[in-house]
Amino acid sequence: MKLYDCTPAPSPKRVRMFIHEKSLEVEKIQIDLMSGQQRTDDFKKINPWSTVPVLELEDGTTISEISACCRYIEEMHPNPPLLGKNPKEKAVIEMWNQHMEMDGFMAAVDVFRNSAKGFASRAKAGPNNYEQIPALADRASQQLTDFFDLLNQRLGDNKFIVGDDFSVADITAFVTIEFAKWSKITPSNEVHNNLKRWFDEINERPSSKA
Amino acid sequence: MKLYDCTPAPSPKRVRMFIHEKSLEVEKIQIDLMSGQQRTDDFKKINPWSTVPVLELEDGTTISEISACCRYIEEMHPNPPLLGKNPKEKAVIEMWNQHMEMDGFMAAVDVFRNSAKGFASRAKAGPNNYEQIPALADRASQQLTDFFDLLNQRLGDNKFIVGDDFSVADITAFVTIEFAKWSKITPSNEVHNNLKRWFDEINERPSSKA
Numbered sequence: 001m002k003l004y005d006c007t008p009a010p011s012p013k014r015v016r017m018f019i020h021e022k023s024l025e026v027e028k029i030q031i032d033l034m035s036g037q038q039r040t041d042d043f044k045k046i047n048p049w050s051t052v053p054v055l056e057l058e059d060g061t062t063i064s065e066i067s068a069c070c071r072y073i074e075e076m077h078p079n080p081p082l083l084g085k086n087p088k089e090k091a092v093i094e095m096w097n098q099h100m101e102m103d104g105f106m107a108a109v110d111v112f113r114n115s116a117k118g119f120a121s122r123a124k125a126g127p128n129n130y131e132q133i134p135a136l137a138d139r140a141s142q143q144l145t146d147f148f149d150l151l152n153q154r155l156g157d158n159k160f161i162v163g164d165d166f167s168v169a170d171i172t173a174f175v176t177i178e179f180a181k182w183s184k185i186t187p188s189n190e191v192h193n194n195l196k197r198w199f200d201e202i203n204e205r206p207s208s209k210a
Numbered sequence: 211m212k213l214y215d216c217t218p219a220p221s222p223k224r225v226r227m228f229i230h231e232k233s234l235e236v237e238k239i240q241i242d243l244m245s246g247q248q249r250t251d252d253f254k255k256i257n258p259w260s261t262v263p264v265l266e267l268e269d270g271t272t273i274s275e276i277s278a279c280c281r282y283i284e285e286m287h288p289n290p291p292l293l294g295k296n297p298k299e300k301a302v303i304e305m306w307n308q309h310m311e312m313d314g315f316m317a318a319v320d321v322f323r324n325s326a327k328g329f330a331s332r333a334k335a336g337p338n339n340y341e342q343i344p345a346l347a348d349r350a351s352q353q354l355t356d357f358f359d360l361l362n363q364r365l366g367d368n369k370f371i372v373g374d375d376f377s378v379a380d381i382t383a384f385v386t387i388e389f390a391k392w393s394k395i396t397p398s399n400e401v402h403n404n405l406k407r408w409f410d411e412i413n414e415r416p417s418s419k420a
Contacts, residue, residue, distance in 0.1 A: 090282070
Protein backbone atom coordinates (compact mmCIF):
# COMPACT_ATOMS: atom_id res chain seq x y z
CA MET A 1 0.00 0.00 0.00
CA LYS A 2 1.33 3.43 -1.05
CA LEU A 3 -0.03 6.90 -0.36
CA TYR A 4 0.29 9.68 -2.94
CA ASP A 5 0.68 12.60 -0.63
CA CYS A 6 1.58 16.27 -0.31
CA THR A 7 2.84 17.08 3.17
CA PRO A 8 1.57 20.67 3.49
CA ALA A 9 -1.95 20.01 2.13
CA PRO A 10 -4.94 19.41 4.44
CA SER A 11 -6.70 16.63 2.51
CA PRO A 12 -3.85 14.10 2.56
CA LYS A 13 -3.16 14.98 6.20
CA ARG A 14 -6.56 13.57 7.11
CA VAL A 15 -5.52 10.19 5.69
CA ARG A 16 -2.06 10.40 7.26
CA MET A 17 -3.65 10.96 10.68
CA PHE A 18 -5.97 8.01 10.08
CA ILE A 19 -3.00 5.79 9.15
CA HIS A 20 -1.00 6.98 12.16
CA GLU A 21 -3.87 6.23 14.56
CA LYS A 22 -3.86 2.67 13.14
CA SER A 23 -0.09 2.41 13.82
CA LEU A 24 0.51 1.51 10.18
CA GLU A 25 3.56 2.29 8.08
CA VAL A 26 2.77 3.25 4.50
CA GLU A 27 5.14 4.34 1.75
CA LYS A 28 4.47 7.98 0.85
CA ILE A 29 5.09 9.53 -2.54
CA GLN A 30 5.14 13.32 -2.63
CA ILE A 31 3.15 15.08 -5.35
CA ASP A 32 4.06 18.75 -5.74
CA LEU A 33 0.67 20.45 -5.86
CA MET A 34 2.17 23.96 -6.05
CA SER A 35 3.95 23.21 -9.34
CA GLY A 36 0.86 21.42 -10.71
CA GLN A 37 2.25 17.87 -10.74
CA GLN A 38 -1.26 16.56 -10.01
CA ARG A 39 -2.39 17.80 -13.42
CA THR A 40 0.33 16.07 -15.45
CA ASP A 41 -0.56 13.17 -17.75
CA ASP A 42 1.56 10.85 -15.60
CA PHE A 43 -0.39 11.63 -12.46
CA LYS A 44 -3.75 11.55 -14.25
CA LYS A 45 -3.04 7.87 -14.98
CA ILE A 46 -2.98 7.38 -11.20
CA ASN A 47 -5.94 9.68 -10.50
CA PRO A 48 -7.89 11.27 -13.36
CA TRP A 49 -9.37 13.74 -10.86
CA SER A 50 -5.92 15.24 -10.22
CA THR A 51 -6.18 15.21 -6.44
CA VAL A 52 -4.30 13.77 -3.48
CA PRO A 53 -4.59 11.72 -1.34
CA VAL A 54 -4.59 8.56 -3.45
CA LEU A 55 -4.07 5.11 -1.97
CA GLU A 56 -2.46 2.54 -4.27
CA LEU A 57 -3.29 -1.04 -3.28
CA GLU A 58 -1.03 -4.07 -3.73
CA ASP A 59 -2.81 -5.04 -6.97
CA GLY A 60 -2.33 -1.55 -8.43
CA THR A 61 -5.90 -0.33 -7.83
CA THR A 62 -5.86 3.38 -7.03
CA ILE A 63 -8.36 4.87 -4.58
CA SER A 64 -8.91 8.62 -4.50
CA GLU A 65 -11.15 10.55 -2.09
CA ILE A 66 -10.39 10.76 1.63
CA SER A 67 -13.44 8.80 2.81
CA ALA A 68 -12.70 5.98 0.38
CA CYS A 69 -9.04 5.74 1.51
CA CYS A 70 -10.18 5.64 5.15
CA ARG A 71 -12.83 3.02 4.39
CA TYR A 72 -10.25 0.68 2.83
CA ILE A 73 -7.82 1.09 5.72
CA GLU A 74 -10.55 0.52 8.34
CA GLU A 75 -11.79 -2.63 6.57
CA MET A 76 -8.27 -4.07 6.34
CA HIS A 77 -7.14 -2.90 9.78
CA PRO A 78 -10.22 -2.64 12.04
CA ASN A 79 -8.34 -1.81 15.26
CA PRO A 80 -8.53 0.67 16.79
CA PRO A 81 -11.92 1.36 15.18
CA LEU A 82 -12.19 4.90 13.81
CA LEU A 83 -15.43 4.38 11.86
CA GLY A 84 -17.39 2.53 14.58
CA LYS A 85 -17.66 -1.00 15.96
CA ASN A 86 -21.30 -1.87 15.23
CA PRO A 87 -24.08 -0.70 12.88
CA LYS A 88 -25.39 2.03 15.19
CA GLU A 89 -21.94 3.40 16.00
CA LYS A 90 -20.99 3.33 12.34
CA ALA A 91 -24.09 5.34 11.44
CA VAL A 92 -23.62 7.88 14.25
CA ILE A 93 -19.95 8.42 13.35
CA GLU A 94 -20.81 8.73 9.66
CA MET A 95 -23.48 11.33 10.53
CA TRP A 96 -21.10 13.43 12.61
CA ASN A 97 -18.25 13.06 10.16
CA GLN A 98 -20.53 14.18 7.35
CA HIS A 99 -21.29 17.36 9.32
CA MET A 100 -17.59 17.94 10.01
CA GLU A 101 -17.02 17.53 6.27
CA MET A 102 -19.88 19.61 4.87
CA ASP A 103 -20.29 22.29 7.56
CA GLY A 104 -16.57 22.53 8.34
CA PHE A 105 -13.99 21.19 5.92
CA MET A 106 -15.83 22.14 2.71
CA ALA A 107 -16.45 25.62 4.09
CA ALA A 108 -12.71 25.98 4.76
CA VAL A 109 -12.03 24.79 1.20
CA ASP A 110 -14.52 27.32 -0.20
CA VAL A 111 -12.99 30.21 1.75
CA PHE A 112 -9.46 29.34 0.70
CA ARG A 113 -10.02 28.46 -2.96
CA ASN A 114 -12.34 31.40 -3.61
CA SER A 115 -9.98 33.98 -2.13
CA ALA A 116 -6.35 32.80 -2.37
CA LYS A 117 -4.39 34.67 -5.04
CA GLY A 118 -2.73 31.63 -6.58
CA PHE A 119 -6.10 29.90 -7.15
CA ALA A 120 -7.66 32.11 -9.84
CA SER A 121 -9.71 29.76 -12.08
CA ARG A 122 -8.94 26.95 -9.61
CA ALA A 123 -11.87 27.46 -7.24
CA LYS A 124 -12.50 23.71 -7.19
CA ALA A 125 -9.97 20.88 -6.92
CA GLY A 126 -10.12 18.50 -9.84
CA PRO A 127 -9.62 18.44 -13.59
CA ASN A 128 -11.93 21.37 -14.49
CA ASN A 129 -11.36 25.11 -14.12
CA TYR A 130 -13.94 27.17 -12.24
CA GLU A 131 -13.72 30.88 -11.47
CA GLN A 132 -13.41 32.19 -7.92
CA ILE A 133 -16.50 33.77 -6.35
CA PRO A 134 -15.51 36.28 -3.64
CA ALA A 135 -19.06 36.31 -2.20
CA LEU A 136 -18.77 32.56 -1.65
CA ALA A 137 -15.54 33.03 0.32
CA ASP A 138 -17.44 35.49 2.55
CA ARG A 139 -20.43 33.19 3.00
CA ALA A 140 -18.22 30.19 3.75
CA SER A 141 -16.36 32.26 6.31
CA GLN A 142 -19.69 32.81 8.11
CA GLN A 143 -20.30 29.04 7.88
CA LEU A 144 -16.98 28.42 9.65
CA THR A 145 -17.97 30.72 12.51
CA ASP A 146 -21.26 28.81 12.83
CA PHE A 147 -19.23 25.58 12.69
CA PHE A 148 -17.03 26.68 15.59
CA ASP A 149 -20.19 27.44 17.61
CA LEU A 150 -21.59 23.98 16.80
CA LEU A 151 -18.34 22.24 17.80
CA ASN A 152 -18.04 24.26 20.98
CA GLN A 153 -21.56 23.30 22.04
CA ARG A 154 -21.03 19.63 21.17
CA LEU A 155 -17.71 19.46 23.03
CA GLY A 156 -19.25 20.89 26.20
CA ASP A 157 -20.99 17.55 26.75
CA ASN A 158 -18.65 15.19 24.93
CA LYS A 159 -14.97 14.33 25.28
CA PHE A 160 -14.70 13.74 21.52
CA ILE A 161 -17.03 14.67 18.65
CA VAL A 162 -18.90 11.36 18.94
CA GLY A 163 -18.72 10.80 22.69
CA ASP A 164 -16.06 8.91 24.63
CA ASP A 165 -14.03 7.54 21.73
CA PHE A 166 -11.75 9.25 19.24
CA SER A 167 -13.04 8.77 15.69
CA VAL A 168 -12.59 9.93 12.12
CA ALA A 169 -14.91 12.86 12.95
CA ASP A 170 -12.20 14.26 15.27
CA ILE A 171 -9.65 14.02 12.47
CA THR A 172 -11.92 15.87 10.03
CA ALA A 173 -12.70 18.61 12.56
CA PHE A 174 -9.08 19.00 13.71
CA VAL A 175 -7.69 19.39 10.19
CA THR A 176 -10.53 21.79 9.35
CA ILE A 177 -9.43 24.08 12.18
CA GLU A 178 -5.79 23.88 11.10
CA PHE A 179 -6.81 24.62 7.50
CA ALA A 180 -9.16 27.52 8.35
CA LYS A 181 -6.14 29.20 9.97
CA TRP A 182 -4.59 29.48 6.48
CA SER A 183 -7.40 31.96 5.77
CA LYS A 184 -6.90 33.65 9.18
CA ILE A 185 -10.18 32.26 10.55
CA THR A 186 -9.79 30.84 14.04
CA PRO A 187 -12.05 29.95 16.97
CA SER A 188 -12.17 32.43 19.83
CA ASN A 189 -10.19 31.33 22.89
CA GLU A 190 -12.72 33.07 25.14
CA VAL A 191 -16.01 32.05 23.49
CA HIS A 192 -15.02 28.60 22.21
CA ASN A 193 -13.44 27.24 25.38
CA ASN A 194 -14.75 23.66 25.00
CA LEU A 195 -13.42 23.60 21.46
CA LYS A 196 -10.05 24.85 22.72
CA ARG A 197 -9.90 22.10 25.39
CA TRP A 198 -10.57 19.45 22.74
CA PHE A 199 -8.21 20.97 20.15
CA ASP A 200 -5.36 21.04 22.67
CA GLU A 201 -6.01 17.39 23.54
CA ILE A 202 -6.00 16.27 19.90
CA ASN A 203 -2.91 18.38 19.32
CA GLU A 204 -1.13 16.25 21.96
CA ARG A 205 -1.77 13.03 20.03
CA PRO A 206 1.25 11.95 17.96
CA SER A 207 -1.03 11.53 14.92
CA SER A 208 -1.67 15.30 14.88
CA LYS A 209 1.88 15.74 13.58
CA ALA A 210 1.53 13.03 10.90
CA MET B 211 -37.13 1.62 12.09
CA LYS B 212 -38.93 4.77 10.83
CA LEU B 213 -37.99 7.21 8.10
CA TYR B 214 -38.75 10.92 8.43
CA ASP B 215 -39.40 11.70 4.81
CA CYS B 216 -40.73 14.24 2.34
CA THR B 217 -41.94 12.57 -0.84
CA PRO B 218 -41.11 15.32 -3.36
CA ALA B 219 -37.58 16.08 -2.05
CA PRO B 220 -34.47 14.56 -3.63
CA SER B 221 -32.45 13.81 -0.45
CA PRO B 222 -34.97 11.45 1.19
CA LYS B 223 -35.61 9.81 -2.18
CA ARG B 224 -32.00 8.57 -2.18
CA VAL B 225 -32.69 6.70 1.08
CA ARG B 226 -36.08 5.46 -0.13
CA MET B 227 -34.43 3.97 -3.24
CA PHE B 228 -31.79 2.34 -1.04
CA ILE B 229 -34.49 0.84 1.19
CA HIS B 230 -36.49 -0.36 -1.82
CA GLU B 231 -33.46 -2.07 -3.37
CA LYS B 232 -33.08 -3.95 -0.06
CA SER B 233 -36.76 -5.03 -0.27
CA LEU B 234 -37.41 -3.55 3.18
CA GLU B 235 -40.63 -2.03 4.46
CA VAL B 236 -40.10 1.03 6.66
CA GLU B 237 -42.71 3.28 8.26
CA LYS B 238 -42.53 6.74 6.68
CA ILE B 239 -43.49 9.98 8.41
CA GLN B 240 -44.00 12.96 6.13
CA ILE B 241 -42.37 16.26 7.09
CA ASP B 242 -43.72 19.23 5.17
CA LEU B 243 -40.58 21.05 4.06
CA MET B 244 -42.50 23.71 2.12
CA SER B 245 -44.30 24.93 5.24
CA GLY B 246 -41.08 24.78 7.29
CA GLN B 247 -42.03 21.88 9.56
CA GLN B 248 -38.36 20.83 9.64
CA ARG B 249 -37.54 24.03 11.50
CA THR B 250 -40.10 23.61 14.29
CA ASP B 251 -38.96 22.89 17.84
CA ASP B 252 -40.69 19.50 17.69
CA PHE B 253 -38.70 18.40 14.65
CA LYS B 254 -35.45 19.85 15.96
CA LYS B 255 -35.72 17.37 18.84
CA ILE B 256 -35.57 14.64 16.19
CA ASN B 257 -32.90 16.35 14.08
CA PRO B 258 -31.27 19.59 15.26
CA TRP B 259 -30.00 20.14 11.69
CA SER B 260 -33.59 20.49 10.42
CA THR B 261 -33.17 18.16 7.45
CA VAL B 262 -34.72 15.00 6.11
CA PRO B 263 -34.10 12.11 5.68
CA VAL B 264 -33.79 10.97 9.29
CA LEU B 265 -33.84 7.32 10.29
CA GLU B 266 -35.20 6.55 13.76
CA LEU B 267 -33.89 3.26 15.15
CA GLU B 268 -35.78 0.90 17.48
CA ASP B 269 -34.04 2.37 20.55
CA GLY B 270 -35.01 5.92 19.56
CA THR B 271 -31.59 6.94 18.17
CA THR B 272 -32.05 9.32 15.25
CA ILE B 273 -29.65 9.27 12.30
CA SER B 274 -29.57 12.19 9.88
CA GLU B 275 -27.47 12.47 6.71
CA ILE B 276 -28.10 10.25 3.70
CA SER B 277 -24.79 8.37 3.84
CA ALA B 278 -25.28 7.59 7.54
CA CYS B 279 -28.82 6.27 6.95
CA CYS B 280 -27.53 4.06 4.10
CA ARG B 281 -24.62 2.83 6.21
CA TYR B 282 -26.95 1.66 8.99
CA ILE B 283 -29.29 -0.11 6.58
CA GLU B 284 -26.40 -1.83 4.76
CA GLU B 285 -24.84 -3.03 8.03
CA MET B 286 -28.17 -4.44 9.26
CA HIS B 287 -29.28 -5.81 5.88
CA PRO B 288 -26.19 -6.62 3.83
CA ASN B 289 -28.00 -8.19 0.86
CA PRO B 290 -28.06 -7.18 -1.88
CA PRO B 291 -24.86 -5.24 -1.19
CA LEU B 292 -25.08 -1.62 -2.31
CA LEU B 293 -21.88 -0.41 -0.60
CA GLY B 294 -19.59 -3.27 -1.70
CA LYS B 295 -18.82 -6.84 -0.61
CA ASN B 296 -15.14 -6.62 0.35
CA PRO B 297 -12.64 -3.91 1.36
CA LYS B 298 -11.56 -3.07 -2.19
CA GLU B 299 -15.13 -2.93 -3.55
CA LYS B 300 -16.22 -0.84 -0.58
CA ALA B 301 -13.44 1.66 -1.24
CA VAL B 302 -14.09 1.85 -5.00
CA ILE B 303 -17.83 2.36 -4.48
CA GLU B 304 -17.16 4.99 -1.81
CA MET B 305 -14.80 6.79 -4.21
CA TRP B 306 -17.33 6.86 -7.03
CA ASN B 307 -20.23 7.73 -4.76
CA GLN B 308 -18.23 10.61 -3.35
CA HIS B 309 -17.78 11.96 -6.89
CA MET B 310 -21.48 11.54 -7.63
CA GLU B 311 -22.16 13.45 -4.41
CA MET B 312 -19.65 16.29 -4.72
CA ASP B 313 -19.46 16.76 -8.50
CA GLY B 314 -23.13 16.01 -9.10
CA PHE B 315 -25.63 16.14 -6.28
CA MET B 316 -24.07 19.08 -4.42
CA ALA B 317 -23.82 21.02 -7.69
CA ALA B 318 -27.56 20.42 -8.27
CA VAL B 319 -28.23 21.60 -4.70
CA ASP B 320 -26.13 24.74 -5.28
CA VAL B 321 -27.92 25.60 -8.53
CA PHE B 322 -31.35 25.14 -7.01
CA ARG B 323 -30.86 26.79 -3.64
CA ASN B 324 -28.95 29.76 -5.03
CA SER B 325 -31.54 30.54 -7.70
CA ALA B 326 -35.02 29.34 -6.59
CA LYS B 327 -37.28 32.19 -5.58
CA GLY B 328 -38.63 30.60 -2.41
CA PHE B 329 -35.11 30.02 -1.06
CA ALA B 330 -33.94 33.58 -0.37
CA SER B 331 -31.71 33.40 2.76
CA ARG B 332 -32.03 29.58 2.59
CA ALA B 333 -29.10 28.87 0.28
CA LYS B 334 -27.99 26.01 2.52
CA ALA B 335 -30.13 23.34 4.16
CA GLY B 336 -29.82 23.31 7.94
CA PRO B 337 -30.47 25.53 10.93
CA ASN B 338 -28.58 28.64 9.73
CA ASN B 339 -29.61 31.25 7.15
CA TYR B 340 -27.22 32.00 4.29
CA GLU B 341 -27.85 34.37 1.40
CA GLN B 342 -28.18 33.15 -2.17
CA ILE B 343 -25.24 33.79 -4.52
CA PRO B 344 -26.41 33.95 -8.16
CA ALA B 345 -22.84 33.51 -9.46
CA LEU B 346 -22.64 30.23 -7.57
CA ALA B 347 -25.80 28.98 -9.27
CA ASP B 348 -24.12 29.74 -12.62
CA ARG B 349 -20.86 28.05 -11.68
CA ALA B 350 -22.65 24.98 -10.31
CA SER B 351 -24.64 24.79 -13.53
CA GLN B 352 -21.33 24.51 -15.42
CA GLN B 353 -20.27 21.81 -12.93
CA LEU B 354 -23.40 19.82 -13.79
CA THR B 355 -22.57 19.95 -17.50
CA ASP B 356 -19.07 18.68 -16.71
CA PHE B 357 -20.68 16.01 -14.52
CA PHE B 358 -22.87 14.80 -17.38
CA ASP B 359 -19.75 14.53 -19.56
CA LEU B 360 -17.98 12.51 -16.86
CA LEU B 361 -20.93 10.14 -16.43
CA ASN B 362 -21.34 9.70 -20.16
CA GLN B 363 -17.70 8.76 -20.54
CA ARG B 364 -17.81 6.37 -17.58
CA LEU B 365 -20.98 4.68 -18.79
CA GLY B 366 -19.50 4.03 -22.22
CA ASP B 367 -17.35 1.29 -20.67
CA ASN B 368 -19.46 0.31 -17.68
CA LYS B 369 -23.00 -1.02 -17.28
CA PHE B 370 -23.35 0.80 -13.94
CA ILE B 371 -21.27 3.59 -12.37
CA VAL B 372 -19.00 1.07 -10.63
CA GLY B 373 -18.95 -1.71 -13.22
CA ASP B 374 -21.27 -4.71 -13.45
CA ASP B 375 -23.22 -4.23 -10.24
CA PHE B 376 -25.81 -1.65 -9.25
CA SER B 377 -24.63 0.33 -6.22
CA VAL B 378 -25.37 3.40 -4.12
CA ALA B 379 -23.40 5.44 -6.68
CA ASP B 380 -26.15 4.76 -9.25
CA ILE B 381 -28.77 5.99 -6.79
CA THR B 382 -26.86 9.21 -6.12
CA ALA B 383 -26.32 9.88 -9.83
CA PHE B 384 -29.89 9.02 -10.83
CA VAL B 385 -31.48 11.32 -8.24
CA THR B 386 -28.99 14.05 -9.18
CA ILE B 387 -30.25 13.96 -12.77
CA GLU B 388 -33.87 14.02 -11.65
CA PHE B 389 -33.11 16.94 -9.31
CA ALA B 390 -31.10 18.95 -11.88
CA LYS B 391 -34.23 18.90 -14.06
CA TRP B 392 -35.95 21.08 -11.42
CA SER B 393 -33.49 23.78 -12.53
CA LYS B 394 -34.05 22.91 -16.22
CA ILE B 395 -30.57 21.40 -16.57
CA THR B 396 -30.63 18.10 -18.44
CA PRO B 397 -28.15 15.86 -20.27
CA SER B 398 -28.22 16.04 -24.06
CA ASN B 399 -29.90 13.04 -25.68
CA GLU B 400 -27.50 13.33 -28.64
CA VAL B 401 -24.19 13.96 -26.86
CA HIS B 402 -24.81 11.94 -23.67
CA ASN B 403 -26.07 8.73 -25.25
CA ASN B 404 -24.36 6.36 -22.79
CA LEU B 405 -25.81 8.34 -19.94
CA LYS B 406 -29.25 8.11 -21.55
CA ARG B 407 -28.94 4.31 -21.94
CA TRP B 408 -28.08 3.98 -18.25
CA PHE B 409 -30.72 6.46 -17.05
CA ASP B 410 -33.45 4.62 -18.96
CA GLU B 411 -32.32 1.32 -17.41
CA ILE B 412 -32.35 2.70 -13.86
CA ASN B 413 -35.71 4.31 -14.59
CA GLU B 414 -37.10 0.80 -15.25
CA ARG B 415 -36.14 -0.40 -11.78
CA PRO B 416 -39.09 -0.36 -9.35
CA SER B 417 -36.90 1.48 -6.80
CA SER B 418 -36.73 4.50 -9.13
CA LYS B 419 -40.38 5.23 -8.23
CA ALA B 420 -39.80 4.82 -4.47
